[in-house]
Every structure is written in structure tokens, then in C-alpha cells.
Amino acid sequence: MxxxxxxxxxxxxxxxxxxxxxxxxxxxxxxxxxxxxxxxxxxxxxxxxxxxxxxxxxxxxxxxxxxxxxxxxxxxxxxxxxxxxxxxxxxxxxxxxxxxxxxxxxxxxxxxxxxxxxxxxxxxxxxxxxxxxxxxxxxxxxxxxxxxxxxxxxxxxxxxxxxxxxxxxxxxxxxxxxxxxxVYGPRQDPHTLLFGLARAIENGTPISLRCDSDSQFDYxxxxxxxxxxxxxxxxxxxxxxxxxxGSGSCVSIRLIIEHLESIMKRPAKFTKALFPAEKRTTLFAQIEKARTMLGFEPKVSIEDGIRSFVDWFQTDRMWEKYQDFPDDPREKATVSGSSK
Ligand SMILES: NC(=O)c1ccc[n+]([C@@H]2O[C@H](COP(=O)([O-])OP(=O)(O)OC[C@H]3O[C@@H](n4cnc5c(N)ncnc54)[C@H](O)[C@@H]3O)[C@@H](O)[C@H]2O)c1
Missing domain, CATH: 3.40.50.720 (NAD(P)-binding Rossmann-like Domain)
Structure with a gap:
């Protein structure tokens, strides 16, 4: 063994x-x-x-x-x-x-x-x-x-x-x-952007994005x-x-919020409209090397992945009891009106 x-x-x-x-x-x-x-x-x-x-x-x-x-x-x-x-x-x-x-x-x-x-x-x-x-x-x-x-x-x-x-x-x-x-999914660090967005949508608290909502990242x-x-x-x-x-593709923060709204059946609120900012980021991986040499093939779509995250977020509420969200430099989005 x-x-x-x-x-x-x-x-x-x-x-x-x-x-x-x-x-x-x-x-x-x-x-x-x-x-x-x-x-x-x-x-x-x-x-x-x-x-x-x-x-x-x-x-x-x-x-x-x-x-x-x-x-x-x-x-x-x-x-x-x-x-x-x-x-x-x-x-x-x-x-x-x-x-x-x-x-x-x-x-x-x-x-x-x-x-x-x-x-x-x-x-x-x-x-x-x-x-x-x-x-x-x-x-x-x-x-x-x-x-x-x-x-x-x-x-x-x-x-x-x-x-x-x-x-x-x-x-x-x-x-x-x-x-x-x-990387995202069940059990992820509660200080991350996706977690913060889900908490805000659940609590109806306004989201204040620090990055351009049309910025795209590889989730x-x-x-x-x-x-x-x-x-x-x-x-x-x-x-x-x-x-x-990585997934080899990119998804905008705006689309992630839309998926969360549709899966959680609640609208997101914002402190200000989602205007594009001066600096838009687009980051994603070239995964051909892992594909050919490791047989790596990402299978989970962003929608299915967010659904799986939300299922866990809504059922395993342990994170709620042990959340401690000081003003954290990690968050790319902050949520006004803490849920604590
Ligand atoms: N999650 C992501 O999106 C992401 C992206 C890029 C890279 N990574 C890398 O993947 C790895 C795992 O990330 P994760 O998201 O699971 O993070 P995580 O914080 O959930 O897990 C890291 C674990 O390491 C433990 N740890 C930290 N310092 C330690 C030490 N000195 N001795 C023993 N244990 C220690 C922590 O207690 C924690 O349980 C990390 O190396 C991280 O940099 C993660």
C-alpha cells in the first residue's frame, strides 16, 4: 500500500x-x-x-x-x-x-x-x-x-x-x-472573493467591488x-x-455575480453601478502542456462549479459560526455591512 x-x-x-x-x-x-x-x-x-x-x-x-x-x-x-x-x-x-x-x-x-x-x-x-x-x-x-x-x-x-x-x-x-x-469550490478560504460575494447576496448587503467587474480571471x-x-x-x-x-479560459466577475444571483435566486446589491474601471485585467492559463503531458482536462463548467459551491455554502454552515472577517487586504471585493 x-x-x-x-x-x-x-x-x-x-x-x-x-x-x-x-x-x-x-x-x-x-x-x-x-x-x-x-x-x-x-x-x-x-x-x-x-x-x-x-x-x-x-x-x-x-x-x-x-x-x-x-x-x-x-x-x-x-x-x-x-x-x-x-x-x-x-x-x-x-x-x-x-x-x-x-x-x-x-x-x-x-x-x-x-x-x-x-x-x-x-x-x-x-x-x-x-x-x-x-x-x-x-x-x-x-x-x-x-x-x-x-x-x-x-x-x-x-x-x-x-x-x-x-x-x-x-x-x-x-x-x-x-x-x-x-481554485474555487466547497471548503474554500472564507476570505476569498467568491465567498464574499455569496455572503453579500445571501444577506442582501451591498457589494463594493475594488476591481473592474469586466475583469476576467481563470477560475x-x-x-x-x-x-x-x-x-x-x-x-x-x-x-x-x-x-x-487552470481552466484555460476566463470568466468576468460580472458573470460570476450573475451565476450566483441566478443559483441563489436573490439579486446582488451594489454600492455603485458596475462601471468599467480604467484598469481591466484579463488573466488565464495556457494549459496545453498539462493536457498533452499529464492528460489534464478540466471538466467542470463555471456554472456547475458555482452551483456546487453554493450547495455547500448553503448547507454546511460551519463557516458561519467561525467567520471572522477583519478588514482584510486579501479581499478584492468588500461587503459593506458585515453579516456578523
Ligand atoms: N486556492 C487557490 O486559489 C490557490 C491558487 C494558487 C495557488 N494555491 C496554492 O495551493 C496550496 C493550497 O492552497 P489552499 O487554497 O488549499 O489554501 P489553504 O489556506 O486552505 O490551505 C493551506 C493549509 O496549509 C496549512 N499551513 C500553512 N502554513 C503551514 C505550516 N507552516 N506548516 C504546516 N501547515 C501549514 C494551513 O493551516 C492550511 O490548512 C497553497 O500552496 C497555495 O499557495 C492555491
């Missing part, structure tokens, strides 16, 4: 991956997560609650930036594969790169070292489309240059990719870096990302590869 380690396995993508491994394979799954308060740790425990009785799941609370924690975990365990999703994404202070360094760089190094020492067959690194920065134009392809990243998060993700590359050159290791675009449903991650585990034609995982 194979054994997979998922760092950040209590989070949104990680917990969906845990669920998929337990349902569709006979693999053992080990989760390492520090249950930090990027959003409520209760929600992270809740994500894994349906699986905790499964004897194939082991759950470890610990910080990847601690070498002792990572080495301790590897002491008596042999992993076939590591899927590294734990990271620091949102800063206490956007200009302070130091908060990212320990987790995104030192944490990744700790895992790469442990993987090397115990001959792990494949290392999957959860990277981000943010490494493309703001200057490249869509469709964003893996061949584009990665340079001048203003965000410490994107910079540390890009360094993480370089570390993976260097480990494959220096040691006999296989690494795949996956650049995720906007990819979480089950498609889970399929892409699983497909990359067996990829062995080269020792190192980077793949975009």
Missing part, C-alpha cells in the same frame, strides 16, 4: 485531495498541517472530520518550517510521494518578506531534504499563477519569463520552484511544480485541480517539470 504525505492537508485543496485519495485509492494518507489561523482552525479540523475515523488517515499537527518536525515525521515513515501545499500566502504586513521566508522557503527546503534522504519517488510542489507577476499577458504559458516579482508571496513561490529544480539536478529526485490559477473547480495533482504523481518522463493548472 502506497503512502502519500500532504502538507497543508487540512486546507481547502488539501482536504479535497485527502477525500479523493481515501475514496478512490487504497493509499495511506498522512497530513501535516499546523492549523494556523489564516482562517479559523476549527474550519480546517471540520474539513477533515469526515475522514478521521478512516485508519488509512494519519493527522499530524506541526509546522513545516521546523526541521525537527519534518525530520521527526520521516523518522519511521516511508512516503511514496509528497504533495506540498502548505504555505504562507497572506502577510501581516504586505511588504514584510520575512514572514514568507520561514514557511515558503525554509519549509520547502525541509521537505525536499527529507524527501531526498528517504528516496521519495515524487515531489509535487503547489505553486501559483502569481509567479507570472503583472507584466506578462495572457494566455500565460510556462515558457514565459519569471522576473521582477513585486509580491513576496510570488517571489517565495518562484524560489520554491527553483529549489525543486535544483534538487532534481543535484540528487536523483523527481519534482513537478503545479501553478494553480483561481478552476477544485475537483479538476485534484485530478491534475493526482495525474502529476506518476509523471516520470523528465525529472523536473512545471505545469499550469
Amino acid at each position: 502506497k503512502n502519500v504525505l500532504i502538507t497543508g492537508g487540512a486546507g481547502f485543496i488539501g482536504s479535497q485531495l485527502v477525500s479523493s485519495f481515501l475514496a478512490e485509492t487504497d493509499w495511506k494518507v498522512c497530513v501535516l498541517d499546523d492549523f494556523n489561523n489564516s482562517y479559523s482552525p476549527v474550519l480546517k479540523y471540520h474539513n477533515l472530520a469526515p475522514f478521521t475515523k478512516d485508519p488509512r488517515l494519519s493527522l499530524f499537527g506541526g509546522d513545516i518550517s521546523s526541521e525537527a518536525v519534518v525530520e521527526g515525521l520521516f523518522e519511521h515513515r516511508k512516503f511514496h510521494c509528497i504533495i506540498h501545499l502548505a504555505d504562507k500566502r497572506y502577510p501581516e504586513d504586505a511588504r514584510n518578506g520575512r514572514t514568507f521566508e520561514a514557511i515558503n522557503i525554509q519549509g520547502t527546503l525541509n521537505l525536499l531534504n527529507a524527501a531526498r534522504k528517504s528516496n521519495v519517488e515524487s515531489f509535487i510542489f503547489g505553486s501559483s499563477a502569481e509567479v507570472y507577476g503583472t507584466k506578462n499577458t495572457s494566455p500565460l504559458s510556462e515558457t514565459l519569463p519569471i522576473e521582477e516579482n513585486e509580491s513576496p508571496f510570488a517571489l517565495t513561490k518562484s524560489i520554491g520552484e527553483s529549489l525543486c529544480h535544483s534538487y532534481t539536478q543535484l540528487h536523483k529526485m523527481r519534482c513537478v511544480c503545479l501553478r494553480f490559477f483561481n 478552476v473547480f477544485v475537483s479538476d485541480i485534484v485530478d491534475g495533482i493526482k495525474a502529476s504523481i506518476d509523471y516520470d518522463r523528465t525529472s523536473f517539470e512545471i505545469f499550469n493548472l
Whole structure:
């Protein structure tokens, strides 16, 4: 029986991956997560609650930036594969790169070292489309240059990719870096735009968009990302590869709001009309490489994906009890009149 380690396995993508491994394979799954308060740790425990009785799941609370924690975990365990999703994404202070360094760089190094020492067959690194920065134009392809990243998060993700590359050159290791675009679906971080829009529409509170509603982004449903991650585990034609995982198309914020209104059967209210702003963004992935080399094929349409998110949002109300929405720099849209 194979054994997979998922760092950040209590989070949104990680917990969906845990669920998929337990349902569709006979693999053992080990989760390492520090249950930090990027959003409520209760929600992270809740994500894994349906699986905790499964004897194939082991759950470890610990910080990847601690070498002792990572080495301790590897002491008596042999992993076939590591899927590294734990990271620091949102800063206490956007200009302070130091908060990212320990987790995104030192944490990744700790895992790469442990993987090397115990001959792990494949290392999957959860990277981000943010490494493309703001200057490249869509469709964003893996061949584009990665340079001048203003965000410490994107910079540390890009360094993480370089570390993976260097480990494959220096040691006999296989690494795949996956650049995720906007992943959405049940259990997603309550601070995200889609979540904020759904809350506002449900509560009838006005939405104030900080971005142009005609800006378009690549939204990819979480089950498609889970399929892409699983497909990359067996990829062995080269020792190192980077793949975009997105839907390969883009959807405007305006259309997302219209889908939410129609599925939730409630109108959205706005603090001001949705006029186009000066700066319109269009971002989406070129996914031909993942298509041909991994057999990756996004299956969930934006409408079906939003419906699935709304089903979960309306039935699993745990997020409501543990929501804490301070003035958060992450939100691209704010909702006036908090629902708290
Ligand atoms: N969700 C998206 O749209 C998106 C887009 C691009 C990239 N990604 C990447 O995918 C990965 C997973 O994202 P997600 O949306 O599931 O995020 P998430 O915040 O829901 O999950 C991340 C998990 O990592 C854990 N974690 C954070 N720091 C840790 C540490 N030091 N030690 C151990 N565990 C730690 C958190 O507690 C959390 O449970 C991340 O690497 C993220 O950058 C996600």
C-alpha cells in the first residue's frame, strides 16, 4: 500500500485531495498541517472530520518550517510521494518578506531534504499563477519569463520552484511544480472573493467591488485541480517539470455575480453601478502542456462549479459560526455591512 504525505492537508485543496485519495485509492494518507489561523482552525479540523475515523488517515499537527518536525515525521515513515501545499500566502504586513521566508522557503527546503534522504519517488510542489507577476499577458504559458516579482508571496513561490529544480539536478529526485490559477469550490478560504460575494447576496448587503467587474480571471473547480495533482504523481518522463493548472479560459466577475444571483435566486446589491474601471485585467492559463503531458482536462463548467459551491455554502454552515472577517487586504471585493 502506497503512502502519500500532504502538507497543508487540512486546507481547502488539501482536504479535497485527502477525500479523493481515501475514496478512490487504497493509499495511506498522512497530513501535516499546523492549523494556523489564516482562517479559523476549527474550519480546517471540520474539513477533515469526515475522514478521521478512516485508519488509512494519519493527522499530524506541526509546522513545516521546523526541521525537527519534518525530520521527526520521516523518522519511521516511508512516503511514496509528497504533495506540498502548505504555505504562507497572506502577510501581516504586505511588504514584510520575512514572514514568507520561514514557511515558503525554509519549509520547502525541509521537505525536499527529507524527501531526498528517504528516496521519495515524487515531489509535487503547489505553486501559483502569481509567479507570472503583472507584466506578462495572457494566455500565460510556462515558457514565459519569471522576473521582477513585486509580491513576496510570488517571489517565495518562484524560489520554491527553483529549489525543486535544483534538487532534481543535484540528487536523483523527481519534482513537478503545479501553478494553480483561481481554485474555487466547497471548503474554500472564507476570505476569498467568491465567498464574499455569496455572503453579500445571501444577506442582501451591498457589494463594493475594488476591481473592474469586466475583469476576467481563470477560475478552476477544485475537483479538476485534484485530478491534475493526482495525474502529476506518476509523471516520470523528465525529472523536473512545471505545469499550469487552470481552466484555460476566463470568466468576468460580472458573470460570476450573475451565476450566483441566478443559483441563489436573490439579486446582488451594489454600492455603485458596475462601471468599467480604467484598469481591466484579463488573466488565464495556457494549459496545453498539462493536457498533452499529464492528460489534464478540466471538466467542470463555471456554472456547475458555482452551483456546487453554493450547495455547500448553503448547507454546511460551519463557516458561519467561525467567520471572522477583519478588514482584510486579501479581499478584492468588500461587503459593506458585515453579516456578523
Ligand atoms: N486556492 C487557490 O486559489 C490557490 C491558487 C494558487 C495557488 N494555491 C496554492 O495551493 C496550496 C493550497 O492552497 P489552499 O487554497 O488549499 O489554501 P489553504 O489556506 O486552505 O490551505 C493551506 C493549509 O496549509 C496549512 N499551513 C500553512 N502554513 C503551514 C505550516 N507552516 N506548516 C504546516 N501547515 C501549514 C494551513 O493551516 C492550511 O490548512 C497553497 O500552496 C497555495 O499557495 C492555491
